Structures are given as C-alpha cells and as structure tokens.
Amino acid sequence: MKKNKNLRLILSLAAIAAIYAGAWAIEQVNGSKSMVVTVMQKGAVYALIAVSMNLLNGFTGLFSLGQAGFMLVGAYSYAILTIPMAKRAAVYQYYDGGVVQFTIGLIPALLVAGIVAALFAALIGLPVLRLKGDYLAIATLGFAEIIRAFIQWDAIGPLTNGSNLLKTYPTLKTAMPGNTVLFTFIIVGICIGLILLLINSTYGRAFKAIRDDEIAAEAMGINLFKHKQMAFIISSFFAGIGGALLAMYQGTLQANGFKSAMTYEILLIVVIGGMGSVSGSVIASFLFIACSEWWLRFLDAETMLGDFKVPLLAPGFRMVAFSVVIMVVVLFFRKGIMGDKELWELGSRRAKGGRSIK
Amino acid sequence: MSEIKTNDTNVLRLTDITMQFGGVVAINNLSLEVNQGEIVALIGPNGAGKTTAFNCITGVYEPTNGAVYFHGKPIAVNHPQGKMKKTYGGINGDKYVSQKPVVYTPDKITYMGIARTFQNIRLFKSQTAFENVLIATHLRCKSNFLTASFRLNMKEERAMRKKAMDLLEIVGLANEANELATSLPYGKQRRLEIARALATDPSLLLLDEPAAGMNPQETDELGEFIVDIKNRFNLTVFMIEHHMNLVMDISDRIYVLDFGKQIAEGTPDEIQKNPVVIAAYLGVDEE
Numbered sequence: 001m002k003k004n005k006n007l008r009l010i011l012s013l014a015a016i017a018a019i020y021a022g023a024w025a026i027e028q029v030n031g032s033k034s035m036v037v038t039v040m041q042k043g044a045v046y047a048l049i050a051v052s053m054n055l056l057n058g059f060t061g062l063f064s065l066g067q068a069g070f071m072l073v074g075a076y077s078y079a080i081l082t083i084p085m086a087k088r089a090a091v092y093q094y095y096d097g098g099v100v101q102f103t104i105g106l107i108p109a110l111l112v113a114g115i116v117a118a119l120f121a122a123l124i125g126l127p128v129l130r131l132k133g134d135y136l137a138i139a140t141l142g143f144a145e146i147i148r149a150f151i152q153w154d155a156i157g158p159l160t161n162g163s164n165l166l167k168t169y170p171t172l173k174t175a176m177p178g179n180t181v182l183f184t185f186i187i188v189g190i191c192i193g194l195i196l197l198l199i200n201s202t203y204g205r206a207f208k209a210i211r212d213d214e215i216a217a218e219a220m221g222i223n224l225f226k227h228k229q230m231a232f233i234i235s236s237f238f239a240g241i242g243g244a245l246l247a248m249y250q251g252t253l254q255a256n257g258f259k260s261a262m263t264y265e266i267l268l269i270v271v272i273g274g275m276g277s278v279s280g281s282v283i284a285s286f287l288f289i290a291c292s293e294w295w296l297r298f299l300d301a302e303t304m305l306g307d308f309k310v311p312l313l314a315p316g317f318r319m320v321a322f323s324v325v326i327m328v329v330v331l332f333f334r335k336g337i338m339g340d341k342e343l344w345e346l347g348s349r350r351a352k353g354g355r356s357i358k
Numbered sequence: 359m360s361e362i363k364t365n366d367t368n369v370l371r372l373t374d375i376t377m378q379f380g381g382v383v384a385i386n387n388l389s390l391e392v393n394q395g396e397i398v399a400l401i402g403p404n405g406a407g408k409t410t411a412f413n414c415i416t417g418v419y420e421p422t423n424g425a426v427y428f429h430g431k432p433i434a435v436n437h438p439q440g441k442m443k444k445t446y447g448g449i450n451g452d453k454y455v456s457q458k459p460v461v462y463t464p465d466k467i468t469y470m471g472i473a474r475t476f477q478n479i480r481l482f483k484s485q486t487a488f489e490n491v492l493i494a495t496h497l498r499c500k501s502n503f504l505t506a507s508f509r510l511n512m513k514e515e516r517a518m519r520k521k522a523m524d525l526l527e528i529v530g531l532a533n534e535a536n537e538l539a540t541s542l543p544y545g546k547q548r549r550l551e552i553a554r555a556l557a558t559d560p561s562l563l564l565l566d567e568p569a570a571g572m573n574p575q576e577t578d579e580l581g582e583f584i585v586d587i588k589n590r591f592n593l594t595v596f597m598i599e600h601h602m603n604l605v606m607d608i609s610d611r612i613y614v615l616d617f618g619k620q621i622a623e624g625t626p627d628e629i630q631k632n633p634v635v636i637a638a639y640l641g642v643d644e645e
Contacts, residue, residue: 194507201506202496202518209482209493216480219416221468221497221558230503276484340484 012344020185027181032173035294040181041172041249042293043286048188049242050269050281051195052235057267058275058340059199060231061211063137065263066124067239069144072258073120074113074240075247076151079166080159081109087168092161099158106170110187110244117240118233120147125232129225141260151255166253173251184245191238196278198234207231211276268322272329273336280338296321368430369394369562369594370415370472375424376448377410377618383447384410386618387424392562397588397595399605401629402615403638408598409477411615412564416474417464423448425457428562433467435460469497473560475551477567477598481539487550488535491522494557522557528587529553545576549583556591563588565597569604577601581608606630614638 027037049071056064081104083091092098104112128139150156152163160166172180198204206227209217218224247253265288273284299318303310329336370392377385385407392398400408413419414434415426422442426434437454438446462470482490495518501511509515526532529549534542539550548568555563568584569577581604588595599605605612606626614622614629616638622629629635 197509198503198507201503201509202492202499202501202511202515203503203506205485205489205493206496208485209496212482212484213480215418215464216476216482217493218464219418219468219474219476219480220494220554221465222493223463223465234503 008344016189020182020189023185024179024182027178032178032180037181039286039290039294041184042246043289044181044184044188045242045245045249046266046269046289047282047285048191048245049239050266050273050285051192051278052238052242053266054270054273054275054278054281055195055199055207055238056231056235057270058277058281059204059211060207060228061214062129062228062231063133064140064232064235065137065260065267066121066140066144066236067266068258068260068262069140069147070117070121070236070239071243071246071262072144072147072151072255074117074243075253075258076160076166076255077116077240078109078113078244079169079247079253081112082106082169083166084168091166091168092158094164095158095161098161106175110241113244114237114240117243118237121233121236122229125229129228129232141263144258144260144263148255148258160255163255166247167251169253170248171251172248175248184249187241187245191241192278192282195234195238199278203227203230208276268326271326271336272333274338274340275336276340277336277338277342279343280336280341283343284337292318292322368392369396369428370596371427371430372411372415373425373427374450374453375411375414375421375426376446376450377407377414377419378422378442378445378447381445381447384618385414385421385615387449388615388618388620389424390613390620390623392594392596394594395588395592396610397584397597397608399609399612400596400598400615401600401602401605401612402621405617406615407618408615409566410618412474412566412598415467415564416472417462417467420461422446423451423454425454425460428467428470428472431470432457432460433462433470465497468558468560471559471561472564473555473558473562474564475548475555475566475568477570479544479547479551481547481550481554483538483540485539486536487531487539487542488522488526490539490550491525491553491557492518494554495521497558525553525557526550528556528590529583544571545580548572548580552583552587556587560593562594562596565595565599567598567600569599569601572601574603577604578607580604584608 023040026040030036049067053067056062080100083103085103089097124143128136128143131139151160154162172184176183206217206222209220209222210224210227214224269284269288270281272288273280296318299313299321300315301313303313368391372388372390375385375388376383388411400411402408410419414421417434421434421436423437423446425432435454435457436459438451482493485493499514499518501514505511523532523535526535529552531546531550531553534546539547542550552565552568565584569580572580584595585608587593609626612624612626612629613620614635621638622632622635624632
C-alpha cells in the first residue's frame with residue numbers, strides 16, 4: 001500500500017516534469033510567435049481562471065458569474081503597479097501621469113492583483129452571498145458589470161486611466177522572452193496546486209458538503225456564510241492572478257475587454273470539463289482555446305474549393321459552431337468530460353475517498 | 359413557570375413554544391423537558407408539528423413565541439413581533455416580551471452540542487460513507503484554511519480520520535466506508551446519518567423518525583443500537599417515531615402531540631392507557 005503510494009507520487013511528479021519540459025521544448029522549437037505557443041499561454045491562463053471558477057461553482061455549489069469582474073480587478077492592479085516610471089507620463093497622458101508613482105516587482109504585483117481581487121470579493125460577498133441559486137448568479141453578474149463601469153469612470157482616471165488603454169507594463173513577451181510558456185505554466189501550476197490542496201483539506205470537504213446539501217451541512221455545524229465567503233474570496237484571489245496573467249498575455253489592457261461574455265466562456269470551459277473536476281477544467285480550457293484560436297479558425301474564413309464557395313463559412317460562423325457544441329454537451333454530456341472525477345482517479349473504481357486512515 | 363430553572367439534569371427545556379406560519383399555528387404552546395440520560399419520544403399523528411418542534415430546537419425555524427433552553431442556557435427566545443403581533447393565534451403572547459429575543463443559526467446550535475438526523479435522509483450525495491462522517495468532524499477542527507491547505511494540521515487531520523473510521527465501525531459500516539453514501543441500503547443510510555450526527559460530539563441527539571421505512575427486525579435492531587450509543591457516548595436522546603413498538607420499548611417518557619398541542623405526557627405504560635391518546639390515534643368512538 002505504502003510502496004504503491006510512493007510509486008504513484010514519483011510517477012505523477014515525473015509526468016508533471018515531462019509536461020513542463022515538453023512545453024518548454026515546444027516554445028524553443030516553434031518560437032514564441034507560433035500558434036501552438038499562443039494556445040498554450042492563453043490555455044494555461046484560462047485553466048487557472050476556470051479552476052478558480054470551478055472552486056466556486058463546482059465544489060461549493062455557488063452559481064457565481066462574477067469571474068470577469070475579479071479578473072479585471074486583478075489585471076488592473078497588476079498593470080497599474082508595474083508600468084515603468086519612465087513610461088507613466090505617456091500612458092496616463094490625459095491624467096498628468098497618474099497618481100501611482102511607484103512600481104513593484106512582477107511577482108509581488110501578481111500577488112497584489114490576487115489580494116485586491118480578494119478584497120473586492122470580500123466586500124461584494126457580504127450582500128451577495130445571502131442569495132441562492134439564480135439570484136446569486138444575477139447579482140454577481142451585475143457586480144462584475146459594475147466593476148467594469150467603475151474602472152472606466154473618469155473620476156478615478158488618475159488611478160485606472162479611465163477608459164484608455166493601459167500599456168507598456170511587463171508582458172509575457174517582454175518580461176520572459178523565450179520562456180513565456182514555462183513562466184505561465186509555473187505560475188498557473190502553483191496556483192492550481194494550491195487550489196487542489198485546499199479542495200482536499202477539511203475546508204474543501206466542508207465546501208463539498210455545502211454543495212451537496214446546505215441544510216445538512218448547516219446541521220453538521222458548518223457555518224454556511226463563513227465558508228461561502230471563504231470560497232468566494234479564495235476563488236476571486238486566483239481569478240485576480242489569472243486576470244493579471246491574461247493582461248500579461250494580451251500586452252495591452254482595457255476594461256472593455258472583460259465583458260460578461262468572458263465569464264460565459266469560462267463557465268463553458270467549466271461545464272465542458274465537468275463541474276467539480278480540476279483536471280477536467282484544465283483539459284477543457286486547453287481544448288477550448290485551441291478550438292477558438294486555432295483549429296476552428298477556418299470556420300470564420302470564406303473558403304473556395306475550386307470554383308465552389310463552401311456555404312456558411314463566414315466571419316462569425318465559429319460562434320455558431322460553438323453554440324452547437326454547447327448544446328450537444330448540455331444535452332448528451334451533462335457531466336462534462338470528467339464528471340466530478342479527477343484524471344488520476346480514473347483508474348480505480350472506488351477512488352473517491354480511497355485513502356482513508358490506513 | 360417562566361423563571362429559568364437551572365436544573366442540572368435538565369438537558370433540553372421548551373417553554374410555551376408556539377410556531378405560527380402565516381395564519382397556521384403549527385405548534386401551540388408546547389412545553390417539555392428532556393433530562394440527562396433519558397430517551398424521550400415525541401409522537402403524534404402526521405402533521406401534528408413534531409418535525410416543526412425539532413426545527414425550532416435546532417434553529418432552522420425561529421419560534422414565534424416561547425423559549426428553548428439547552429443545559430439551562432437560552433438558545434431560542436422570541437415573542438410575536440411586527441406583523442405577527444396582530445395575527446398571533448397562540449396564547450401567552452406577552453409572556454416573553456420582557457425577555458431579549460435570542461437567535462442562533464443551526465450550525466451554532468450544533469456546535470453547542472445538539473446533533474440531529476433528518477426525516478427524509480439528507481446525506482452528502484457525492485461523498486462516500488467515510489467522507490460523510492469526516493465532514494461532520496469539521497466543526498471541531500482548530501486549523502484555519504491556510505494550515506489545513508498546507509497540511510500543517512496532519513495530527514488533527516489524522517485524529518479526525520480515525521474518529522470518523524471508529525464511528526463507522528461502531529455503527530457497523532466499516533466495510534462500506536468507501537461506498538458512495540447514496541448507494542447504501544436504506545437502513546444503513548439511517549445508521550450513517552446517526553454516525554454523522556455523533557461525529558459532531560453532541561450531548562443531545564435528536565432523531566427524526568430513525569426507523570422510518572424499516573421492517574420489524576431492523577426496527578428492533580435499531581432500538582438496541584440507540585440504547586447502545588446512548589450509553590456509550592453518555593447521550594440524551596429525543597426522538598420522533600411512529601413505530602410504537604420501538605417507542606414503547608426504549609423510551610423513558612413520551613410526549614404526545616396532536617394538531618400542534620401537547621395532549622399527553624408520561625411513561626410508555628401511562629401513554630398506552632391514556633384515552634385521549636387512543637382517541638387521537640384511532641378516532642373517538644361515537645356510540
């Protein structure tokens with residue numbers, strides 16, 4: 001039993017190392033501008049955000065649609081704190097160089113991005129988490145839109161640059177030339193690892209209890225509000241970091257890019273991957289990004305086969321195809337790719353709770 | 359009667375509890391006591407308000423009027439307020455006006471030491487039997503989410519797992535520890551619910567129809583089981599039950615509720631002979 005466990009640990013560590021080495025090698029071979037590298041960068045960022053959303057929607061059973069708002073807060077916190085001093089005057093040209101007159105390092109800025117997003121979540125959670133089900137979804141969606149509008153508000157322009165672009169902050173390409181994928185994978189890997197540790201701790205079990213049956217969970221002494229608030233804040237913390245990484249990936253940042261459509265994309269990833277499966281979210285995120293950025297691009301291009309113009313293929317058709325995929329998933333694969341299992345649990349039939357006290 | 363008697367043997371005490379939903383008075387002026395080490399049954403026809411009484415004790419409902427004391431400490435005190443002042447249909451409506459209303463949420467009440475099971479089984483569906491019990495040990499855990507995430511609480515975690523496993527063994531479900539809770543047969547699910555309730559370290563156990571859906575043999579076994587865990591964990595048991603054999607076998611005292619009102623109280627022998635109870639259950643002979 002013990003030996004088996006050690007072997008599994010070694011194997012999984014080896015698998016993770018292989019993935020990282022492979023990702024690094026792909027970038028070295030294909031160069032940072034290739035499509036596969038783009039997919040890996042964005043896929044990893046979306047994986048983190050999808051897992052953070054899964055923590056809330058899949059593991060705690062809180063149907064929240066506020067993810068884009070917290071990503072936005074994280075992205076702005078990161079960008080505002082890292083734009084080099086020399087470039088501030090140019091970026092904040094309408095606001096006399098802005099009010100923030102210092103910069104911090106990249107990693108601290110990522111952390112601050114998460115913390116600011118978590119603070120927003122703590123405030124928003126106070127009223128919102130008293131709601132249940134669809135009402136919670138509507139309220140969080142509303143707050144996400146409010147955050148977006150608020151950040152573009154002219155009065156706080158000196159801080160956020162209003163509705164103008166934020167740019168020249170360190171991006172993946174400028175901060176980590178040649179190692180963009182490895183950097184993204186490492187940050188995302190650490191964050192997802194932390195979420196996994198939380199999910200498998202006693203607090204994660206309490207979250208799952210709330211998801212399964214709120215009344216029973218409360219009767220077992222689990223303080224509903226405290227635990228929901230905790231899940232909401234932690235999820236937003238990682239969404240904030242995810243948002244900051246997305247800003248790094250995009251190169252420039254504008255609040256208008258973080259519309260509710262972004263939340264739906266992530267929700268789609270979570271549902272396709274399986275509510276309550278971290279590995280499902282990760283797999284679905286890479287699949288989704290690969291499809292939307294790469295494999296299904298041809299659907300948007302008008303194509304001629306000889307003299308024959310292929311019908312339907314026109315800009316926007318990709319989205320139609322996506323809608324069909326969603327419907328198929330919802331109708332026939334309601335549990336998503338992984339259901340509520342993890343990749344490493346697939347082999348054993350009774351994997352759930354398999355490691356007891358032995 | 360409204361003075362609080364701090365009696366050491368008094369585990370649970372309800373005084374003048376009235377629960378009114380809109381115009382419906384579900385419980386009307388119910389007063390009862392459960393003493394240390396007793397098994398007390400609450401019986402009555404369907405819709406008599408038994409489960410509502412449980413919900414008032416465990417904080418799911420806030421009683422409209424009256425007080426609940428646990429080990430002499432008020433855990434729910436209320437009097438008709440707001441709109442309820444006009445529509446209040448019970449009695450003693452002004453008795454608790456001078457007392458400050460007390461409200462606790464169900465999780466706080468469980469923390470104080472009242473654990474319950476549910477009439478319609480409410481296990482955590484996606485979890486195994488073992489995890490169901492393990493979750494219930496969460497409320498006593500001292501680690502915060504950081505120490506728990508970074509596995510700095512291994513000692514506590516091990517203790518929690520051991521306790522959960524021990525409880526499963528006591529209720530005879532050790533072999534099913536890794537089965538999904540909902541895949542267990544009905545009788546075992548009931549036992550699992552009791553194990554889960556015990557994992558919260560209660561001093562008072564509320565059982566809501568523990569024998570519902572069981573055959574006579576299972577019911578007999580359950581009776582022995584309840585007496586056994588009561589002695590083993592030094593518990594006091596307050597239960598709702600319809601199986602009269604079980605009730606008469608193991609209860610020390612019985613309260614009978616009908617249409618929200620207490621119609622009788624006494625030992626099993628007294629209750630069996632009580633004409634009011636017989637009338638409530640069988641209907642009045644009109645000859």
